[in-house]
Amino acid sequence: MGIDLGTTNSLVAYMDSVRPKIITDADGEKIVPSVVAMTPEGELTAGRPAADLLLSRPERAVYSVKRLMGKGIGDVTEELKLFPFQVVEGSESVIRIRLGDRILTPPEISAQVLRRLKLNAEGHFGQPITKAVITVPAYFNDAQRQATKDAGRIAGLDVLRLVNEPTAASLAYGLDKRKQGIVAVYDLGGGTFDISILKLHDGIFEVLATNGDTHLGGDDIDNLLIHIALEDVATEWGEDISRDAVGVQHLRRAVIEAKHALSTEPEALLRFSYRGKQYNRHIDRPLFEKLIAGIIERTLEPCRQAVLDAKIEVRHIDEVVLVGGSTRIPLVRETVQVMFQKKPHAELNPEEVVALGAAVQAGILAGVQQDMLLLDVTPLSLGIETMGGVVSKLIHRNSTIPASATEVFTTGVDGQKNVLIHVVQGEREMTGDCRSLARFDLKDIPPMPAGMPRIEVRFLIDANGILNVTARDVRSGKEQSVEVKPSYGLTDEQVEAMITESIDQAEADFRQRQVVEARLEADAILAATEKAMDHDAWFEISEEERAAIKTALNELRMAYYADDHLLIRSQVEKLNQATFHLAELMMDTAVRSALQGKDIREVG
Amino acid sequence: MLTQIGQTVTCWNCGKSPEEVHFCSHCESLQPPTTDYFEYFGLPRKLQIDLGALEQSFYRLSRRLHPDVYFRRPERERQLAVDATAWLNDAYRTLKDPVARGEYLLDLYGMKKSEQKSSNVPPELLEEVFDLNMALEEIRTGDDSVRPQLIEAKAKFENLLEEVDHSLEAGFGEWDRTESRDALEKIYSVLNRRNYIRNLLRDVNAELV
Ligand SMILES: [Zn+2]
Numbered sequence: 001m002g003i004d005l006g007t008t009n010s011l012v013a014y015m016d017s018v019r020p021k022i023i024t025d026a027d028g029e030k031i032v033p034s035v036v037a038m039t040p041e042g043e044l045t046a047g048r049p050a051a052d053l054l055l056s057r058p059e060r061a062v063y064s065v066k067r068l069m070g071k072g073i074g075d076v077t078e079e080l081k082l083f084p085f086q087v088v089e090g091s092e093s094v095i096r097i098r099l100g101d102r103i104l105t106p107p108e109i110s111a112q113v114l115r116r117l118k119l120n121a122e123g124h125f126g127q128p129i130t131k132a133v134i135t136v137p138a139y140f141n142d143a144q145r146q147a148t149k150d151a152g153r154i155a156g157l158d159v160l161r162l163v164n165e166p167t168a169a170s171l172a173y174g175l176d177k178r179k180q181g182i183v184a185v186y187d188l189g190g191g192t193f194d195i196s197i198l199k200l201h202d203g204i205f206e207v208l209a210t211n212g213d214t215h216l217g218g219d220d221i222d223n224l225l226i227h228i229a230l231e232d233v234a235t236e237w238g239e240d241i242s243r244d245a246v247g248v249q250h251l252r253r254a255v256i257e258a259k260h261a262l263s264t265e266p267e268a269l270l271r272f273s274y275r276g277k278q279y280n281r282h283i284d285r286p287l288f289e290k291l292i293a294g295i296i297e298r299t300l301e302p303c304r305q306a307v308l309d310a311k312i313e314v315r316h317i318d319e320v321v322l323v324g325g326s327t328r329i330p331l332v333r334e335t336v337q338v339m340f341q342k343k344p345h346a347e348l349n350p351e352e353v354v355a356l357g358a359a360v361q362a363g364i365l366a367g368v369q370q371d372m373l374l375l376d377v378t379p380l381s382l383g384i385e386t387m388g389g390v391v392s393k394l395i396h397r398n399s400t401i402p403a404s405a406t407e408v409f410t411t412g413v414d415g416q417k418n419v420l421i422h423v424v425q426g427e428r429e430m431t432g433d434c435r436s437l438a439r440f441d442l443k444d445i446p447p448m449p450a451g452m453p454r455i456e457v458r459f460l461i462d463a464n465g466i467l468n469v470t471a472r473d474v475r476s477g478k479e480q481s482v483e484v485k486p487s488y489g490l491t492d493e494q495v496e497a498m499i500t501e502s503i504d505q506a507e508a509d510f511r512q513r514q515v516v517e518a519r520l521e522a523d524a525i526l527a528a529t530e531k532a533m534d535h536d537a538w539f540e541i542s543e544e545e546r547a548a549i550k551t552a553l554n555e556l557r558m559a560y561y562a563d564d565h566l567l568i569r570s571q572v573e574k575l576n577q578a579t580f581h582l583a584e585l586m587m588d589t590a591v592r593s594a595l596q597g598k599d600i601r602e603v604g
Numbered sequence: 605m606l607t608q609i610g611q612t613v614t615c616w617n618c619g620k621s622p623e624e625v626h627f628c629s630h631c632e633s634l635q636p637p638t639t640d641y642f643e644y645f646g647l648p649r650k651l652q653i654d655l656g657a658l659e660q661s662f663y664r665l666s667r668r669l670h671p672d673v674y675f676r677r678p679e680r681e682r683q684l685a686v687d688a689t690a691w692l693n694d695a696y697r698t699l700k701d702p703v704a705r706g707e708y709l710l711d712l713y714g715m716k717k718s719e720q721k722s723s724n725v726p727p728e729l730l731e732e733v734f735d736l737n738m739a740l741e742e743i744r745t746g747d748d749s750v751r752p753q754l755i756e757a758k759a760k761f762e763n764l765l766e767e768v769d770h771s772l773e774a775g776f777g778e779w780d781r782t783e784s785r786d787a788l789e790k791i792y793s794v795l796n797r798r799n800y801i802r803n804l805l806r807d808v809n810a811e812l813v
């Protein structure tokens with residue numbers, strides 16, 4: 001299956017022989033809100049029930065956690081002012097959030113959303129699903145990618161591949177049309193912005209350049225409008241509710257409704273009522289556009305840079321594709337049209353196209369789509385810290401992945417046993433201005449005079465955009481041990497521990513689903529039997545038969561509330577046997593022969 | 605996995621000499637890369653390259669080597685596909701860019717790109733570089749009157765860069781005809797000069813923004 005793990009919403013899709021399709025939940029809903037909450041019973045829940053809890057008990061819910069993936073507390077201080085999360089002190093390398101009585105990291109929280117999607121897919125196929133392609137913003141760095149992969153593992157998924165969201169979207173678009181030429185994908189989602197420029201050639205999707213901002217999206221528009229409304233409310237009501245988490249969440253929902261309305265209507269009414277008070281405000285499109293212009297403007301510089309890096313000119317771009325819910329905003333479409341001098345495409349639902357593309361990539365890996373091949377790039381340059389904190393770049397941004405570089409290291413002191421390599425990601429020249437990725441410790445170097453050891457280190461960015469480092473002693477040819485100390489994110493041991501913890505939960509999920517399904521069957525036969533007891537045929541069967549049915553009925557009612565699907569199923573079968581004769585009698589004699597083999601659920 | 609050019613290689617699967625660059629000619633299994641970038645693309649060590657043909661080869665080889673194609677194969681082959689594709693991508697990136705291509709060829713002949721950056725001034729530029737550095741110093745201290753001088757210098761160095769690119773092209777042609785040490789030396793000095801001018805232009809642009 002292919003998963004779009006979004007900032008606001010998530011979706012799961014699969015390949016239905018030749019075409020990707022979105023999988024719905026039991027209620028027929030496609031979209032799973034990326035919200036996780038702790039129920040009053042102390043259980044973690046994700047999706048729609050969690051989104052409801054966000055309104056009533058915001059202190060027990062977390063949303064937009066994607067913005068915290070692969071981050072430390074220092075990265076998100078500004079952002080946290082707007083979110084009601086309780087962040088635990090000392091979250092330097094991994095943010096930890098208090099949710100009810102649990103303390104959870106962003107990958108664990110995302111894992112809950114993934115688990116919900118997994119359950120939906122399992123409900124759809126009626127069997128366990130463990131393999132998935134998950135999409136990430138193209139501009140995600142190594143730590144953010146690693147955190148997403150960790151989330152998948154914690155959710156019990158074998159993450160086959162991380163695919164960049166705009167690239168996935170282009171796969172979904174390219175499927176029908178076998179296009180040639182150059183395509184720009186403009187992806188403005190809930191929390192992130194990506195621009196990718198691709199060259200399409202006979203089923204090969206070659207990314208020429210990508211750029212973006214992992215802190216720019218619909219969330220920013222919401223926060224801006226909330227901020228303005230809070231000030232209005234303070235003036236009108238004489239009361240500042242910005243510290244009232246429940247009030248802010250209700251306002252947030254009202255703001256989002258108004259924002260959505262403004263995509264199709266010339267004006268909208270922002271309607272907010274809370275604790276018996278009313279706040280109404282008309283917002284017309286010119287005002288809305290004036291307010292958000294600055295946010296939309298911020299997408300343009302990444303676009304220009306991507307065009308430059310792709311070594312093309314705007315006029316060479318044949319098509320522009322819009323992805324992400326925020327591209328429904330007319331001003332966004334106009335801005336894109338001016339930037340690329342072309343009317344952008346939006347035939348496919350911009351909220352579904354990424355998940356559909358992820359399913360196509362899953363199909364490619366499964367060998368179903370043999371003629372298609374995706375050649376993606378790394379969004380950020382990779383370098384190592386050298387003397388004086390200067391970065392020496394090893395792999396430049398927009399290099400096709402997998403990409404590699406080798407570098408020979410030596411010692412500076414006689415007998416030195418360890419060499420520490422500091423790896424960073426980013427475009428700036430000084431280490432301090434780039435994102436620290438990890439420190440790699442070359443250990444157990446045989447003692448030699450300074451400068452004599454020759455350790456060849458290979459840096460490999462794999463097809464997921466994640467760095468792998470291996471080292472070799474040039475003299476002996478032997479593999480050199482490397483210890484990885486990630487600057488942000490979880491260690492392997494921590495992820496393993498979380499996986500163990502989650503296996504229990506996965507089993508519970510699976511049992512729970514089987515119980516639910518068994519109860520649905522029980523509901524059907526219980527209702528049919530009760531109805532049959534009013535039928536004339538009820539008095540045509542023998543006293544013994546009536547007694548047997550009543551016994552079976554009671555036994556099923558008792559089994560119903562046991563959390564044991566096997567017991568429920570066996571009682572359903574018993575009742576089915578007991579009512580067999582009754583069902584036959586209930587059939588009209590004229591159609592009896594035609595309906596032979598039907599049971600009570602079908603004749604009642 | 606490291607490349608050791610010139611070593612006798614045997615197929616990891618059948619133990620025979622694979623005889624071909626990408627796949628063993630006996631058992632057809634994917635081989636780790638052991639050639640230089642030119643040979644990996646089936647090209648002679650020439651510097652004037654048909655970029656269209658290079659791109660076609662890149663696409664053709666990607667279809668055969670990419671990890672996606674090996675996804676349902678055993679772990680060992682999947683890793684080989686990652687290594688082979690990384691080598692292919694690195695090779696394509698190097699060969700399609702004339703400067704990287706030139707530097708790579710020099711590297712193959714033991715002439716590594718000069719590590720010094722600004723100390724190595726090409727003698728014919730000495731005077732202008734001196735004036736330019738003075739102007740840069742002044743604008744950094746807030747004296748905007750030298751701005752026209754910088755704009756003029758920028759145009760001049762942009763012209764020089766174009767000239768250098770022509771000399772590079774000529775150097776490439778000479779190498780392709782003669783494969784001589786002289787040609788390599790010429791390319792080496794042109795590339796150094798180009799690198800120097802590009803760094804200067806970057807400094808000037810940074811101040812003019
Ligand atoms: Zn062989």
